[in-house]
Each structure stands twice: as structure tokens, then as C-alpha cells.
Amino acid sequence: MSITTSPETTSPETTGGAPIGAEPTSAARLDELARRAAVAAPIWRASTAAERATWLRAAADALDAHLDELVVIADEETRLGAVRLRGEVGRTSGQLRLFATVVEEGSYLEAIVDDADPTATPPRPELRRMLTGVGPVAVFSASNFPFAFSVAGGDTASALAAGNPVIVKAHSGHPRLSVRTAEIVAAALTSAGAPEGSLALVTGREAGNALVQHPVIQAAGFTGSVGGGRALFDLATGRPDPIPFYGELGSVNPVVITSAAITARGDALASGLVSSFTLGVGQFCTKPGVVFVPRGGAGGAEFGALVAQAVQGVAGGPLLTDRITEAFPEGIAHLAADPSVSILAGTVPTPDAAQPDAAQPVVLATDTAAVIARPEVLLEECFGPVTLLVAYDGPDDLLAALESVPGSLTATLHSEPGDDVADVLEVLQRKAGRVLFAGWPTGVAVTWSQQHGGPWPATTSLHTSVGATAIRRFLRPVAFQDAPAHLLPAPLRDAELAGIPHRRNGVLSSATG
Known part of the structure; x- marks a missing residue:
């Protein structure tokens, strides 16, 4: 695997060339973290809605429990002020809880069933389709939101909710905060029953470039400059196995x-x-x-x-x-x-x-x-x-x-x-x-209907990076044809299908339980 350099959106504070609070991640260490994420991925993908929601809420509770400690570190590194930062922690834990409800509600799966019809011309097999997690996701932290668009921010929350482990590239503007946040959230996830390897952190430009090119990584989320995002986008799409790169870049609004x-x-x-x-x-x-x-x-x-x-x-x-x-x-x-x-x-x-x-x-x-x-x-x-x-x-x-x-x-x-x-x-x-049509664009509500994305260069895709439908970025569709019921993913079995919004033979049905 080649490692190509790309520009960072900001320059790190350094001591002897290493970011304060975090040594650059070696290639060997990245491989180890990727291996752990690969082992965790099928466990996340197979987790029940109740399990996954519990894990997300545990991460949110841990952030709130460490609020005072995290705000002190964040203010030292970003100078954003305690009032702004405390509110941002609340937004970040709130995002995690929102995605817990998204998982429980179930419509994000887009479950669809077409029953077999031997009288159709040609005869139609049974088909059952749903969205499932893509696999381990890379997330690149932003400078201007050290919580909400960082280690445990919206990209991480939506990737976890989709059923994927996450490896985060720490932003050089708040390295100590990134390390501590990752420690807290990773410990909360495993304590709640999530597998080891659910959340990891890498630091340094070369590690970030290698992360988006690593064969274990199946998608990436980024918030930052057009130059830095475009460089990573090119690395992601230039892989032997190209992966989707969801970048939020420049915007004049x-x-x-x-x-x-x-x-x-x-x-x-x-x-x-x-x-x-x-x-x-x-x-x-x-x-x-x-x-x-x-x-x-x-x-x-x-x-x-x-x-x-x-x-x-x-x-x-x-x-x-x-x-x-x-x-x-x-x-x-x-x-x-x-x-x-x-x-x-x-x-x-x-x-x-x-x-x-x-x-x-x-x-x-x-x-x-x-x-x-x-x-x-x-x-x-x-x-x-x-x-x-x-x-x-x-x-x-x-x-x-x-x-x-x-x-x-x-x-x-x-x-x-x-x-x-x-x-x-x-x-x-x-x-x-x-x-x-009223008010001003600064301030982005974290809701089911939010759209935080736009045509290039605002984003590299059509998807939102804020709100409930941000989960769609880290899912892929899979259809099962004439599958034995016991081999189907649990949400596609008739007993569980009735409990989530789904479409059957073209008719949309609401959850019954």
C-alpha cells in the first residue's frame, strides 16, 4: 500500500515535530487498529436495534459525565470559551441519542419485500432487501467544532448507528482533547457490551492519508478545507477498490x-x-x-x-x-x-x-x-x-x-x-x-429533516452530514432471493419486519409494535 501525502487543513502545535498530547500513528499501529475494526464490524452489523441504541446512549452518557474535564481541555486548545464548548458537548451527546432513536425506529433500513409469484411472466422469486452497514469507516475531525464534528461527532455517531466501527483521524488543532474523548467513548462502548475495536484514533497527516487508503476502510467522512478534502477524496477514489468519500468542504452561503x-x-x-x-x-x-x-x-x-x-x-x-x-x-x-x-x-x-x-x-x-x-x-x-x-x-x-x-x-x-x-x-x-426564508444560516438544527450538504464544492456527495438521514452515507443495499427464513438478517424475517416501517409488494406499512 502506497502512502501519498496531502495537505492538512491546519498546522499542528508541535513538540519535536509531534502533536502535543498525541504521537503520530505508525503504519504498524494503524494496521492493528484496522484489524480490530474488521473483527468488530460483523458484530456491529448483526447487533439488534436495542443493543446498538444502548451502545450509542452509553457513549452520550459518558460524554455528559466528563463534561467539565473535556471543556477545560477543549478551551485550552481552541480558545472557544467554556459557554460555547459546554453547549457543543450537549449537541454532541444529543446527536448520539438522536441516532439511538433512529436505530430503534427502523425506517433507515428501507426494508422491502416482494413475495414470490409463480403466475407472473416471467415467474417472480421472493426478494427481500434492506440497507446494512458498509464496514469500518474513517472519520476526519474538523477544527471549528472540536466536539460536534470531531471524535464523537455527527460522522462518528451516524457511522456507528449504521452498524460500523469507526477509526477517527484526530485534528491537529485539538490533539489532547481528541485523545481523551476517544478514551472516554471507546471505554463507554465496550463497557456497554460493544466489541473491542468499535472506536479508535489515529494522529498525524501520514496516518490520515494511509487510513483512507487502507483496504479495511469502506467509507470516509470529512469536514474541512476544499484543498485538504479534495486530496483525500482523490486518495479514496484512486484506491484499487474505490470507496465513497463524504466530504463537507467550502461554502460561501x-x-x-x-x-x-x-x-x-x-x-x-x-x-x-x-x-x-x-x-x-x-x-x-x-x-x-x-x-x-x-x-x-x-x-x-x-x-x-x-x-x-x-x-x-x-x-x-x-x-x-x-x-x-x-x-x-x-x-x-x-x-x-x-x-x-x-x-x-x-x-x-x-x-x-x-x-x-x-x-x-x-x-x-x-x-x-x-x-x-x-x-x-x-x-x-x-x-x-x-x-x-x-x-x-x-x-x-x-x-x-x-x-x-x-x-x-x-x-x-x-x-x-x-x-x-x-x-x-x-x-x-x-x-x-x-x-x-427567515433568520440566518449559522446554527444547524440536528433533526430528522435537516440537510447539511449541497452541490460541489460544499460537499462531495448529495447526502447530509447532520441529522437523522446522515446515517444513509454509511449503509449499502443487499437483496436476498429465495432465502431460507433462518438465514435472513433478523429485520427481514416476518416476525421482526412487522415491527418496523417497511414496504411489501409495493404497499408501505407502518410498524405495528
Whole structure:
């Protein structure tokens, strides 16, 4: 097996070249962890709904029990603050409990039966089909959510719920937290009855590259940069046995505001935008990065002034890692260098100058002509507290500019009942996985109906990475033809089939017990 290098999304804190709190994982150690995961996989796949739900809830309970300890470590490594981090632990344990209910409810299996029909032409055999776990899954942690998108985050929770052991690649931005979280969750799983090898952790770039190429691994989940994600995606699909790579990558999350909306509630829209693009110091993947506002009248200039005013007094903050801290001024300078761009609020930092400890909010402005001419410059994601206002002249101009927007996780439309926005909505729903009509995109509810994914480069697939249906990424369909009842997977046997939602001979049935 060859090991190909790829860029990390952040640079690790190091002591003698090794991340603090975690030595890089050797090839021999990775092979051992993969072997254990391979042994655990059929046990997870065959586990009952009650067993699997118990294991997931045990992991959630363990995280909550170690809340204080974990928050201290996380704050030391990320500087996100105890309040934010405590809430994130709650979200993480809540995700695990949600997936326990998903497993118990059973519709995720998509169980289908077609009974044999010898009178059909040609005669039809009995077919029973369901979804089952793919096998061991690789999960790559994110920098900006050290709990919810990390060792025990949504990717891990959904992969476990699907019936798969998980090997996590720790993020270099919080190595000690990753090690401790893995220890706690792995111990909780085995104490609850799950097999050894259910959850493991590897560290270091080379180990991450080797992990996604390891023949035991059958799928991978990733949250991070376009560059880092694309490199891993290429490794996953370039294997002799290509595997699905579910990457959540870059997103500018366009916002469209109509003139009527500004007239009706301009102050509230301005303050809402500022609160959203500065939340978490602008380090959310759902940050509204480009905002289309009408030029003239109650439009671009007036709204830009309202935003600039709302920004005044908003405190900045430290960015998550040295790499992000270095990239932020470079990204803003790249945007501001475009001849169409003006600065409405804040200061464009000089990339080669010493950077302050806290990144300050910046509001930039341009127009649709520039965006259409240079989307690769003006519509590139800039991680940090910055947003770009784009002035448009009428519906046709707006629609032309929106076609230049790359695929995003979200799109937001603020309009009034009298506005004709049908064409705008058609474009926005092609460009994003979640379309908002009120509020702002930062903040992603963990629910059955959530969609956190969109066209490239937002994601490498059509699936969500948040919410109940995130489980679908780590399942594959299997059909059984004329199988003896005792050899069928338990959910496909008639006695258990009646207890879960299923389809039989084309008729959808609800669970009866």
C-alpha cells in the first residue's frame, strides 16, 4: 500500500515535530487498529436495534459525565470559551441519542419485500432487501467544532448507528482533547457490551492519508478545507477498490435581500447579518459570506451603511489555529485587491505584518459585474469574520450573478410577500442544500429533516452530514432471493419486519409494535 501525502487543513502545535498530547500513528499501529475494526464490524452489523441504541446512549452518557474535564481541555486548545464548548458537548451527546432513536425506529433500513409469484411472466422469486452497514469507516475531525464534528461527532455517531466501527483521524488543532474523548467513548462502548475495536484514533497527516487508503476502510467522512478534502477524496477514489468519500468542504452561503425587505426591516436585517457572519469569529461553515442587495433607493448604499454601523463595537476574537490566523489576512487582502471592492467597515490587514491576537470583523462591497467577471476571486470562501455585499441592478442582473455562485451548504432569501422571487428561488435551490426564508444560516438544527450538504464544492456527495438521514452515507443495499427464513438478517424475517416501517409488494406499512 502506497502512502501519498496531502495537505492538512491546519498546522499542528508541535513538540519535536509531534502533536502535543498525541504521537503520530505508525503504519504498524494503524494496521492493528484496522484489524480490530474488521473483527468488530460483523458484530456491529448483526447487533439488534436495542443493543446498538444502548451502545450509542452509553457513549452520550459518558460524554455528559466528563463534561467539565473535556471543556477545560477543549478551551485550552481552541480558545472557544467554556459557554460555547459546554453547549457543543450537549449537541454532541444529543446527536448520539438522536441516532439511538433512529436505530430503534427502523425506517433507515428501507426494508422491502416482494413475495414470490409463480403466475407472473416471467415467474417472480421472493426478494427481500434492506440497507446494512458498509464496514469500518474513517472519520476526519474538523477544527471549528472540536466536539460536534470531531471524535464523537455527527460522522462518528451516524457511522456507528449504521452498524460500523469507526477509526477517527484526530485534528491537529485539538490533539489532547481528541485523545481523551476517544478514551472516554471507546471505554463507554465496550463497557456497554460493544466489541473491542468499535472506536479508535489515529494522529498525524501520514496516518490520515494511509487510513483512507487502507483496504479495511469502506467509507470516509470529512469536514474541512476544499484543498485538504479534495486530496483525500482523490486518495479514496484512486484506491484499487474505490470507496465513497463524504466530504463537507467550502461554502460561501449566498444571501439575497430585496428592496422591499430592506425598507420593511433594514435595521433588523443588518444586525442579523452581522451577528451571523461574526458568530464564532466567522469560523462556521454556514457563515453568510456573500450578500446580494439592490443598488439604489433602499438598497445597497443604505443597507451597507446599516451593516457598517451594526459592526461598530462588535468584538473580534482569536482564530482557532495558527494556520487559520495566517490565512485570514491573506484571504481578505486577496478580496480587497480586486479593483471593484471597497471597504465598508474594518481594516484590511497586511499579510506580512504582525497580526493581532484577535481577528476583527471586515465588511467589503462590490457589484454583480465584478462577480460575474471574476467569481474565482470574489466568491472564494474566506474563513473568518468577513462578508461581501454585492450590489445588483434588477432581477436579470441578480439572476446572472447568482449563476456564478458555487454550490453551497445554504442559501438565504429575505423578501416581502409582494416580491416576485420565483426565479430567484429556483436558482437558490439548485445552488444549496438548505434554503432559508427567515433568520440566518449559522446554527444547524440536528433533526430528522435537516440537510447539511449541497452541490460541489460544499460537499462531495448529495447526502447530509447532520441529522437523522446522515446515517444513509454509511449503509449499502443487499437483496436476498429465495432465502431460507433462518438465514435472513433478523429485520427481514416476518416476525421482526412487522415491527418496523417497511414496504411489501409495493404497499408501505407502518410498524405495528
